[in-house]
Amino acid sequence: MRHDNSKRNSEWISASDVGRSEFCPNSVALKYAGAKPSRRAVAAQDRGNLKHEQFNRQISTDKRCYVASYLYGMEDQRTETLRQFRDNTLDNMPGGRILIAVYYRLSPMVIEISKKSSWVDLVLRRIVDRLVLRAERRGKDHDS
Secondary structure (H helix, E strand, C coil): CCCCCHHHHHCCCCHHHHHHHHHCCCHHHHHHCCCCCCHHHHHHHHHHHHHHHHHHHHHCCCCCCHHHHHHHCCCCHHHHHHHHHHHHCHHHCCCHHHHHHHHHHHHHHHHHHHHHCHHHHHHHHHHHHHHHHHHHHHHHHHHC
16 A cells, blocks of 8 residues: 655655744745745854854763862863763773763752752762862873
């Protein structure tokens, strides 16, 4: 039995068209009616595509490090040290990816608990400080 997909395919709207309709609600109707976009609209679309590509390049490096970012700030050297340890050591170890996944699953909850308890915050800070020192030593041993 043959199915005629031509009607069904013509009813589909691409995700890009849905996104464009957020900025121009009539864009999908105009496109499917055969209207050509103005030069201004094409230029705006080009600018949007460029910004989208820049954003994708920016997020291509994993900047997450929830606990260290909470404790030290996102741009602190200690946070970067832990990111490098994650990317260069843990990610290459058997079980390291599992450990990373568990960390990302639990760390938001740990941060929330830490925000509510100065005692937990202090213990967390001491643990992470020690991890930073170990990661720094490991990095220096690797460099020499």
